[in-house]
Amino acid sequence: MNDREQIFSAIREALAPLPTKAANPEWEDSLIVCKASGEFDSLKAQFADKLSFASGKFFDSIEALEEFLKKEDSTFGYCDPGLAEHFKHWSGITFDTEYDEAKINDYSFGITRASAAIAESGTLMLKDSVTSARLAALAPWVHVAVLAESDIVGTIGEAIQRFGDDPSIIFATGPSKTADIEGILIEGVHGPGIQIALVLP
Amino acid sequence: MKTHQQIDRVARDLDPEVHEANFMGAKLKSERRYASLERDYPDPDKLREIAGLIKQHTLEHLDQYLEQTEASLQKNGVKVHFATDDEAVNAAVLRIMNETDSHSMVKSKSMITEEIHLLDYLEKNGKEVVETDLGEFILQIDGDHPSHIVTPIVHKNRRGIAKSFEREGLGDYNDDPETITRRARKYLRQKYLDADVGLTGANFVSAESGRIVLVTNEGNARFCMAANRVHIAVVGIEKLVPTDRDLGLFLNLIGRSGTGQQLTVYNQFVGGPRAEGQPHGPKEMHVVFVDNRRTEVLASDCREILRCIRCGACLNVCPIYRQSGGHAYRSVYPGPVGAVLSPLLAGNRFPELADLPKASSLCGACNEVCPVNIPIPDLLLRLRDKAKREGAKEAMKGTPNLGMWATLCSQPAMWKTALSMGHSMNYIPTQMIPNPSAKAWQAIRKLPKFQGGEFRKWFKNRNQGSEARSQNPTN
Numbered sequence: 001m002n003d004r005e006q007i008f009s010a011i012r013e014a015l016a017p018l019p020t021k022a023a024n025p026e027w028e029d030s031l032i033v034c035k036a037s038g039e040f041d042s043l044k045a046q047f048a049d050k051l052s053f054a055s056g057k058f059f060d061s062i063e064a065l066e067e068f069l070k071k072e073d074s075t076f077g078y079c080d081p082g083l084a085e086h087f088k089h090w091s092g093i094t095f096d097t098e099y100d101e102a103k104i105n106d107y108s109f110g111i112t113r114a115s116a117a118i119a120e121s122g123t124l125m126l127k128d129s130v131t132s133a134r135l136a137a138l139a140p141w142v143h144v145a146v147l148a149e150s151d152i153v154g155t156i157g158e159a160i161q162r163f164g165d166d167p168s169i170i171f172a173t174g175p176s177k178t179a180d181i182e183g184i185l186i187e188g189v190h191g192p193g194i195q196i197a198l199v200l201p
Numbered sequence: 202m203k204t205h206q207q208i209d210r211v212a213r214d215l216d217p218e219v220h221e222a223n224f225m226g227a228k229l230k231s232e233r234r235y236a237s238l239e240r241d242y243p244d245p246d247k248l249r250e251i252a253g254l255i256k257q258h259t260l261e262h263l264d265q266y267l268e269q270t271e272a273s274l275q276k277n278g279v280k281v282h283f284a285t286d287d288e289a290v291n292a293a294v295l296r297i298m299n300e301t302d303s304h305s306m307v308k309s310k311s312m313i314t315e316e317i318h319l320l321d322y323l324e325k326n327g328k329e330v331v332e333t334d335l336g337e338f339i340l341q342i343d344g345d346h347p348s349h350i351v352t353p354i355v356h357k358n359r360r361g362i363a364k365s366f367e368r369e370g371l372g373d374y375n376d377d378p379e380t381i382t383r384r385a386r387k388y389l390r391q392k393y394l395d396a397d398v399g400l401t402g403a404n405f406v407s408a409e410s411g412r413i414v415l416v417t418n419e420g421n422a423r424f425c426m427a428a429n430r431v432h433i434a435v436v437g438i439e440k441l442v443p444t445d446r447d448l449g450l451f452l453n454l455i456g457r458s459g460t461g462q463q464l465t466v467y468n469q470f471v472g473g474p475r476a477e478g479q480p481h482g483p484k485e486m487h488v489v490f491v492d493n494r495r496t497e498v499l500a501s502d503c504r505e506i507l508r509c510i511r512c513g514a515c516l517n518v519c520p521i522y523r524q525s526g527g528h529a530y531r532s533v534y535p536g537p538v539g540a541v542l543s544p545l546l547a548g549n550r551f552p553e554l555a556d557l558p559k560a561s562s563l564c565g566a567c568n569e570v571c572p573v574n575i576p577i578p579d580l581l582l583r584l585r586d587k588a589k590r591e592g593a594k595e596a597m598k599g600t601p602n603l604g605m606w607a608t609l610c611s612q613p614a615m616w617k618t619a620l621s622m623g624h625s626m627n628y629i630p631t632q633m634i635p636n637p638s639a640k641a642w643q644a645i646r647k648l649p650k651f652q653g654g655e656f657r658k659w660f661k662n663r664n665q666g667s668e669a670r671s672q673n674p675t676n
Contacts, residue, residue: 004283007438007492011264014500021261024443025254032248032453034241034463054466099480101428104394121464128476134427135481138420139390156464157449163410167277167473168426168482171452173464176420180336180354181362181378183226189335189382190389191420191467 029157034120043119043152044199050122054174055187056195065144065198066090069109072194074142077109080132083146086200087111099133110136110192114145115166117152117197118159121173124197125159128168137172143192145172149199206598208521208560211529219356223348223526226355227517233461234514234570241463252450253574256508259408259441260499266408266441267490273411274488277473282489287317293489294319294400294433295326301431301485303328303397307389309415309422310334311402312350312511313437313491315533316546319400331392333421335385342369348527350534351459351513356526389421399425399483403436404510405451406488407470409444413488415469416455423467432474432483438490439499439507445470451510454572458512498545503580506541508573515567515577521560530557537567541580544588555588555596601638617657623648 001009015021037053040046048058059065069075070092079087081097095111096103112132116125124145131137137145153159156171163169176191187193205213238245259266271281282297284290298306306323308330314320320341323330332341336353340346343365347353354362363376371384393399401422403413413434415422426432442451448470456462475482498507516522516536527535532543532554540561544554558581567577588596609615627648634640 002283003285003289003492006285007283007490007496008264008267010492010496011267011438011499014496014504015261015263018261022254022257024258025251027251027450031251032450034453035243054463101394105390123464128479128482131479133480134423134475138423138427156453157446160445160449163412163445163470165472167471167476168479169412169470169472170423171464171468171470173466176418176466178335178382178419179460180334180339180352181357181359181381182222183229183352183355184378186379186382188386189419189421190333190386190393190424 029155032157033155036120040119043154044149046119046154047117047122047152047197047199050119051174051197052122054122055177056122056174056197058197058199060199060201062086062198065196066093068196069093069142072108072142074108077107077111077140077142078133078136079111080113080136080146082132083111083113086146099136101135104135104139107136107140109142109144110138110140111144111146112137114147114197115151115169116159116162117145117147117199118156118171119152119154121156123156123159123171123173124195125162126170126172127166129166134168138191141188141192142194142196143172144196144198146198146200149201152199206556206559207531208525208529208556212521212525215524215526215529218358219526220524222358223355224523226349226352227519227523230352230460230513230517231570234458234517237457237461237463241457248450248454249572249574252454252572253508255442255447255450256510256573257505259443260439260504260507263438263441263499266443267438269408270406270411270441271490273408274473277411279411279473279486279488282487283492284489285492287493290317290435290489290491290493291319291322294435295323295328297431297433297487298323298328298398301397303431305329305331305392305396306398306400307331307333307393307396307425307429308400309402309417309425310337310353311400311435312347312533313402313435313493314400315347316493317491319435331389331396333389333393333425334417335382335419335421338385338389339365342366346528348535349513349516350511350536350538356528390424393424394428396425396429398431398433399429400433400435401425403434403440403488404455405448406436406441407443407445407448408441410472412445412448412470412472414448414452415467415471416452416465417469418466420467422469426469426471426483427481429483430485432471432486434471434486434488436488436490437495438492439495439509451572455510455512458514458570458572494546494548497548498542501545502583503541503545505575506538506545506577506580508575509538509542510573511538512572514570514572518566518570520562520564520566525560532557537561537577537581538575541577541584544584552588552591552593552595555584555591555593556598558582558584558588559596617654621654
């Protein structure tokens, strides 16, 4: 018997004596919906609130984003070629539209598309088929995820329903962090230290 | 006479700084867990109950779900392997590395790889392996082991880490946590870019879609799948859940239970190699499903422990863990979950760890915080029974010998004699009582005079009396 057969055989033997087996319980979608943290007049407003609670940054204005990047001295980076038209008018900020791995530590920001966002948790949903380059969303200190307001869903359950068959889906909730050293929270570990969502109409 | 178990001795001798760090860390995480659940849900226990039932159902139909998972993964272009024990897993990983011409590996946190000592094996076979989770990286350069399943270096402080970094050539002594983190970021970034293989564990696997789920905060697991050619996931067979929808429930529980976060920063759902047109990421993905005695646990009367999603909540709330720290459990899994799982995963070395289930007051706090509602105190009792029946010597030290009690109970004449003679203990000087437990008992008590036997007399006579009465109806 090979390993696979051994394991399946051992499982069947282990379960055979059970007189009855536990049924799969039914549960409503509402069971896991988080209580609202406040009153919001739109999913966008709720998302913005939760995103900042998770130390992320919300922008819905390209001008404001430009100002922020300049303030952070983040003036050279990468941008998804499909999004370049929104930002190519920027002055004092330049970007590649083809990711050059040799410049991985030179790109101070990466602008890529998000597939959706989740209002109840302030989460960005990234997909392989929508992210032009994985490293662009991961390596730079600043990651800007761009999405349309209509792609903000209310709950985690709804986001899961939108998975489709993409092989790599990421829920990103705020900047990377750790508390491994003495329980002290540090932001910006291996992933971005600043996580931005740019919501366009 | 006091008996100290090994865990008592470790707690007694624990460095006060380590004790403080461990205790305060556990307390904080427990408080955050509670606060986040109460804030976000009207009835958090309902979620725990349902999650527990889903996991139990999955375990009791594990052959079906494992088959379904294998099929889903293969449909996505993933190569699926099975390994019965630690040797098999290590051999499989090495073989995959050799077949893909891979020399170097970056790995993200995985407790199962601690079980099988994967790092040591690969290094002995000439491969370079780098731990990328910050805590695990620090442990690797120190030749140390995790003391908690979620926050592995809770027993270390910044000064020790700074010294280690200096020793490894990562910069002059600097114990500022932010500086330490930045240095690790820079050093490990080059390792990610140079590595051939990225290895991960998996927190969950969806049988429906074949997606493995990674629950992290640092971004290291993402990086293990951004610049490498091959991704290998080593996964215990008990990690399955039926559907993607179920993941919504488990992800809402695991972050809050472990650290009080609604969601950890990154939840990755990895279904296969990179998508068509994606320039970065592995072109090849392997999943190795591992048994390593999990089927033995499945066959035992402690199978509920396999529901565990490794959140660490039971550790954080346990009064024993808070005093002794994780290393005191002498095994990969510490705390209440470890007290059940470690002796069972030890197989025929069960007696060596059979004292762990005794390290509990059965307060039940662990079950109350468990996101999958594992009845840990019940399991601890079953394991204590197992240890007794199998005569596990170390574990049984200090357990009173109940053989005499059993004899007395089963012989009515002996029982009666013992009762009526019992109070004569009052006339024996306490110091002269040979049995230590009896001596301790008698030292602070005075047994009352035996005034009993009335019920037995009455009962015996009652029968005779009723016969007499039935012959004399006028009475």
